[in-house]
Amino acid sequence: MYNALVRRDRRFEGVFFIGVKTTGIFCRPTCSARKPKRENVEFFPTAAAALSAGYRACLRCQPLSQPLEPPPWLAALRDTVDRDPARRLRDADLRARKLEPATTRRLFKKHYGMTFHAYARARRIGAALSTIRSRNTPMLQLQRAAGYESESAFRQACEKLLGDTAPAIRDASILHARWINTPLGPMIALADEAGLRLLEFIDRRALERQLRRIRSSLRAAIVPGDHPHLHDAASWLASYFAGRHPAAAPRLAPRGSEFQQHAWNALLQIPLGQTRSYAQQAAAIGRPTATRAVARANGDNAIAIIIPCHRVIGADGSPTGYGGGVWRKIWLLEHEQKMAGALLHR
Ligand SMILES: [Zn+2]
Numbered sequence: 558m559y560n561a562l563v564r565r566d567r568r569f570e571g572v573f574f575i576g577v578k579t580t581g582i583f584c585r586p587t588c589s590a591r592k593p594k595r596e597n598v599e600f601f602p603t604a605a606a607a608l609s610a611g612y613r614a615c616l617r618c619q620p621l622s623q624p625l626e627p628p629p630w631l632a633a634l635r636d637t638v639d640r641d642p643a644r645r646l647r648d649a650d651l652r653a654r655k656l657e658p659a660t661t662r663r664l665f666k667k668h669y670g671m672t673f674h675a676y677a678r679a680r681r682i683g684a685a686l687s688t689i690r691s692r693n694t695p696m697l698q699l700q701r702a703a704g705y706e707s708e709s710a711f712r713q714a715c716e717k718l719l720g721d722t723a724p725a726i727r728d729a730s731i732l733h734a735r736w737i738n739t740p741l742g743p744m745i746a747l748a749d750e751a752g753l754r755l756l757e758f759i760d761r762r763a764l765e766r767q768l769r770r771i772r773s774s775l776r777a778a779i780v781p782g783d784h785p786h787l788h789d790a791a792s793w794l795a796s797y798f799a800g801r802h803p804a805a806a807p808r809l810a811p812r813g814s815e816f817q818q819h820a821w822n823a824l825l826q827i828p829l830g831q832t833r834s835y836a837q838q839a840a841a842i843g844r845p846t847a848t849r850a851v852a853r854a855n856g857d858n859a860i861a862i863i864i865p866c867h868r869v870i871g872a873d874g875s876p877t878g879y880g881g882g883v884w885r886k887i888w889l890l891e892h893e894q895k896m897a898g899a900l901l902h903r
Contacts, residue, residue, distance in 0.1 A: 558600050562586045574601045574620055576612040583607035588618035599738065605671050606742050609760040611683035613639065627668040634661070635669065635676070641710060642680035646673075678765065684711065686736065686745060686759060730777040733784035737791050740798050741885050744861070747771065747779065748786035752810030755859045756790060758881045767859050774812050793863065800896050802829070811860050816844075820854035827868045830897025832890065834872045856880060862889065 561569040569586040576583045577593045583601070584590065601607040604620050614621045621635070634656070638646065648658040665673040730749060737744045737756075745764070747755040754771055757764050772779060789807035796803040811821060819842040826841065827833050833841075835848040835855075844850070855866040856878070867886045871877040879886035 558586070559595050559598065562598070563592050565589075574604055574607045575599070576601060576607050576610060581612055582615045583612035583620055584615040585618040585620045588615055588620075590615065590617050602742065603760075604669075605675060605679050606760050608676065608679035609683050609686075610743050611686055621669045628664070630656070631661075631664055631668060634665070634673075638677050638680055642677060642684050643710065646677065678762075679760065682759060682764060730775060732772070732775065732777045732779045733782050733787055734779050735781070735783055735787040735791065737794060739794055741881075741888060744794070746787050746790045748784050748790070748807075749775070749777065749810075752808035753786050753790050753860060753863070754810055754812065756861050756863060757859060758861065758885070760882075761861075761880050763856075763880055771812055771859065790863070797862065798892075800892070800899065802896070806863055809860060809863065811858070811864065813854070813857065816847075816850065817854045817857060819844075820851050821858055821860075821864050821866075823851075824855070824858070824864050824866055824868065827865060828897075830893050832868050832870045835869055836872060838869055865889075868893075 558569070558573055558575075560566075562575055565587045567587055571585075573586060574583050575586065575593075576599045578597045578599065579593065583604070599610070601610065604614070607620070608614075627635075634646075634651075634654070651658045651661055662673050665676070669676060671679075732747045732749050732754060735746050737746055741758070743759050745755070745757055745759055746753065747768075754775070755767060757767060761767075768779070771777075786807050789805070793803040793806055811818070813821065820838065823838050823841045827838075835852050836845070838855075839845050839847045839851045842851070852869075855869055858864050858866045858880075861867075861881055867879055867881075867889045869877075870890075876883050876886050876890070
């Protein structure tokens with residue numbers, strides 16, 4: 558991909574996007590701007606993934622624009638979200654700007670390749686998670702990379718999503734947060750002394766809700782920084798994606814009801830390279846009629862990959878839904894089949 562980038566290879570247009578760490582801007586592979594050094598580049602499968610990772614669209618190659626120019630009012634609407642991603646624009650706000658909500662949403666999707674809400678959500682998450690990925694970067698630089706005009710607005714956006722990130726936290730417990738890059742896109746991991754609390758792809762639709770839930774149930778503030786459990790999770794993922802059988806899993810401490818804990822434990826019992834149906838998983842916890850509840854519990858699993866909810870598939874063998882996207886589920890299952898095969902033949 559880096560070679561394609563340096564050659565400005567048109568065949569890779571739309572195949573991947575690049576984020577330039579030093580500027581906080583993302584581009585098409587064919588962008589006419591001077592090409593960044595390899596170590597300053599990261600790759601994304603979609604523009605939405607680059608946005609969720611905290612990057613802003615390049616003004617030169619306009620990676621969000623389709624070949625046809627968006628009307629100025631639509632571009633202006635996107636600018637509004639860029640300037641203040643924490644603010645949720647509702648139908649009433651659109652009408653106040655003399656925009657008809659349904660038409661606006663349809664045209665936004667047509668021009669930018671994702672829904673208006675997906676765009677706003679990606680910008681909010683991206684802006685707040687910038688604090689986690691680069692804790693050594695000065696606040697002002699983060700704020701500019703996230704596109705905020707004032708530091709207070711940026712802090713507010715972070716606090717809304719991550720809790721009080723001010724250094725003087727007394728009494729409140731602390732959830733340590735770390736950014737982990739994987740071949741399937743960046744993930745965020747949260748842990749405290751009890752163990753790993755969350756591991757999710759940053760572009761997952763439910764991430765905002767999960768972060769809020771975990772923060773309030775533990776009454777904790779989320780603070781960027783490493784922790785032994787996060788370190789374990791990162792090395793587990795590195796072995797897993799390299800196709801090696803990960804030695805020890807990090808200590809897991811997912812938050813959930815008793816039923817959910819049973820459902821998740823059943824997931825941990827499914828061997829690598831195998832799959833189960835929801836009915837089989839329900840039977841495994843002694844609740845054979847609870848297939849819907851089991852499916853819901855799997856959807857609420859906040860520790861992706863390590864608690865392998867992707868190993869549960871439809872009774873007809875179809876991959877069914879997956880919080881991180883069905884394409885990731887298929888990729889994980891194929892990867893595990895190869896891994897299991899390689900382990901058998903060793
Ligand atoms: Zn560019």
